[in-house]
Amino acid sequence: xxxxxxSKVITHGVERTPNRAMLxxxxxxxxxxxxxxxxxxxxxxxxxxxxxxxxxxxxxxxxVLHEAGTMPQVFGTITVSDGISMGTxxxxxxxxxxxxxxxxxxTVCNAQRMDGVIVxxxxxxNMPGGMIAIARLNIPAxxxxxxxxxxGHYAGKNLTVVSAFEAVGQHSAGRIGDAELLEIExxxxxGAGSCGGMFTANTMSSVIEAMGMSLPYSxxxxxxxxxxxxxxxxxxxxxxxxxxxxxxxxxxxxxxAFENAIAVVMATGGSTNAVLHLLAMARSAEVPLSxxxxxxxxxxxxxxxxxxxxxxxxxxELHAAGGIPQVMKILLAxxxxxxxxxxxxxxTIAEVLASVPAEPRKDQDVIHPWDSxxxxxxxxxxxxxxxxxxxxxxxxxxxxxxxxxxxxxxxDSEEACLAAILAHEIKPGDVLVIRYEGPKxxxxxxxxxxxxxxxxxxxxxxxxxLITDGRFSGGTYGxxxxxxxxxxxAGGGIALVHEGDSITxxxxxxxxxLNIPEEEFERRHAxxxxxxxxxxxxxxxxxxxxxxSSSIGAVTDLVS
Numbered sequence: 001x002x003x004x005x006x007s008k009v010i011t012h013g014v015e016r017t018p019n020r021a022m023l024x025x026x027x028x029x030x031x032x033x034x035x036x037x038x039x040x041x042x043x044x045x046x047x048x049x050x051x052x053x054x055x056x057x058x059x060x061x062x063x064v065l066h067e068a069g070t071m072p073q074v075f076g077t078i079t080v081s082d083g084i085s086m087g088t089x090x091x092x093x094x095x096x097x098x099x100x101x102x103x104x105x106x107t108v109c110n111a112q113r114m115d116g117v118i119v120x121x122x123x124x125x126n127m128p129g130g131m132i133a134i135a136r137l138n139i140p141a142x143x144x145x146x147x148x149x150x151x152g153h154y155a156g157k158n159l160t161v162v163s164a165f166e167a168v169g170q171h172s173a174g175r176i177g178d179a180e181l182l183e184i185e186x187x188x189x190x191g192a193g194s195c196g197g198m199f200t201a202n203t204m205s206s207v208i209e210a211m212g213m214s215l216p217y218s219x220x221x222x223x224x225x226x227x228x229x230x231x232x233x234x235x236x237x238x239x240x241x242x243x244x245x246x247x248x249x250x251x252x253x254x255x256x257a258f259e260n261a262i263a264v265v266m267a268t269g270g271s272t273n274a275v276l277h278l279l280a281m282a283r284s285a286e287v288p289l290s291x292x293x294x295x296x297x298x299x300x301x302x303x304x305x306x307x308x309x310x311x312x313x314x315x316x317e318l319h320a321a322g323g324i325p326q327v328m329k330i331l332l333a334x335x336x337x338x339x340x341x342x343x344x345x346x347x348t349i350a351e352v353l354a355s356v357p358a359e360p361r362k363d364q365d366v367i368h369p370w371d372s373x374x375x376x377x378x379x380x381x382x383x384x385x386x387x388x389x390x391x392x393x394x395x396x397x398x399x400x401x402x403x404x405x406x407x408x409x410x411x412d413s414e415e416a417c418l419a420a421i422l423a424h425e426i427k428p429g430d431v432l433v434i435r436y437e438g439p440k441x442x443x444x445x446x447x448x449x450x451x452x453x454x455x456x457x458x459x460x461x462x463x464x465x466l467i468t469d470g471r472f473s474g475g476t477y478g479x480x481x482x483x484x485x486x487x488x489x490a491g492g493g494i495a496l497v498h499e500g501d502s503i504t505x506x507x508x509x510x511x512x513x514l515n516i517p518e519e520e521f522e523r524r525h526a527x528x529x530x531x532x533x534x535x536x537x538x539x540x541x542x543x544x545x546x547x548x549s550s551s552i553g554a555v556t557d558l559v560s
């Protein structure tokens with residue numbers, strides 16, 4: 001079967017007539033036109049350590065794809081470093097980059113009629129962006145994660161990038177001096193790889209492994225270790241086999257796969273961003289999934305892993321303890337994982353996990369046994385109320401109090417809130433409200449790592465609440481509620497809060513409420529007027545016109 005005939009089968013009859021002359025110019029010979037053409041979507045970039053080692057993985061994959069009888073074609077896609085842009089206007093482009101990544105991979109693969117694609121990514125939005133594209137395309141595909149960074153070390157402690165953000169708050173509060181702040185900054189990020197706790201990048205890599213769209217153990221490998229390169233090579237072999245067998249992403253990305261992914265997020269103490277990204281991925285795969293599904297699964301799955309940001313350990317330690325397969329086997333053994341869900345290898349989840357023990361090793365404390373969890377229930381809870389009629393996401397791990405009522409301190413931007421924290425204007429019992437930072441209002445739904453880390457560093461993490469229509473970094477913890485929807489820019493309840501209003505956050509009752517009479521709420525809503533748009537041209541202006549509510553994933557391709 002030649003390339004044209006193969007394409008007709010794979011694309012259900014859509015004619016493809018590749019320009020052979022141009023393909024010869026990039027290395028095709030006569031026999032190569034008989035082979036499947038495989039896209040290698042390479043997120044390599046020196047912008048961020050998360051992506052700095054990806055080209056090595058791409059080159060290794062290309063070699064193996066050639067050996068497997070395919071024709072790999074490499075193309076680039078973008079990345080934004082969340083850690084570098086955090087706390088700046090640049091962070092508005094982070095969630096936008098998820099859409100750009102998805103669109104760029106879809107565009108190249110469809111324009112060039114690829115027969116399969118291997119997506120290689122590192123930083124936070126690379127994973128969901130790549131998976132959204134994979135679901136849209138529905139050609140044989142596999143994801144390769146660039147790997148986690150190894151921990152930094154200072155004063156006998158493991159450091160991550162969040163250590164540097166929290167050190168700013170400690171310094172502002174007078175708890176550390178200039179010299180220690182500098183040393184923490186110098187030692188937090190020692191080399192290549194994505195941020196080293198169960199932050200967003202490692203959460204999403206774990207999600208993809210749990211769904212069966214990447215190889216076992218691959219989501220927790222260190223970027224600088226040789227096993228990561230060999231995993232990329234094996235991923236290429238598996239993809240070549242999937243092309244031959246026509247194992248398609250939507251065979252794998254089923255409702256059961258998404259439920260497995262949510263269970264792993266809960267068990268590992270993963271990022272709040274998993275809610276946003278899984279909703280978006282499901283929509284692209286045409287799988288029904290709602291924000292309420294997270295609450296349903298949370299009630300059945302304990303937190304088994306003691307991982308940063310709220311716990312003790314980093315991802316390299318999780319890997320040494322058995323990685324995501326060990327976590328999944330515990331969940332499978334206790335009936336909260338779908339063992340019959342398929343994977344890109346053609347095996348079921350149960351078959352993949354067959355040789356993994358049902359209980360974690362006793363010589364480690366990273367992964368807890370089922371009957372001795374870190375927390376008895378999942379750590380991500382969905383709150384609703386007059387401040388969030390469509391829902392909001394709270395991360396309740398690592399906090400002493402799951403409910404509070406206090407006076408609102410209202411800020412219409414992240415910068416204004418951070419300035420108040422660093423100026424010591426925030427008191428225990430306050431509820432900070434950061435609004436007009438949602439998908440449309442920001443735009444771009446910035447992460448609030450700078451203010452939340454400053455609160456932790458100042459010793460206020462257990463006594464101050466924070467709600468926002470923006471997002472949180474996977475490195476955030478404390479009594480914080482994000483993804484408040486409808487957002488302020490859409491006239492949601494969060495837009496109606498006045499300075500000093502009483503607000504209740506109650507994770508136990510799953511409630512987020514502005515404590516004013518209903519008549520006053522309606523009066524304020526009737527009087528509210530939308531603000532002038534912050535951007536009138538360029539990518540952010542286009543994003544505002546297209547983006548949906550965070551409650552359905554902040555997607556930009558809703559069917560009208």
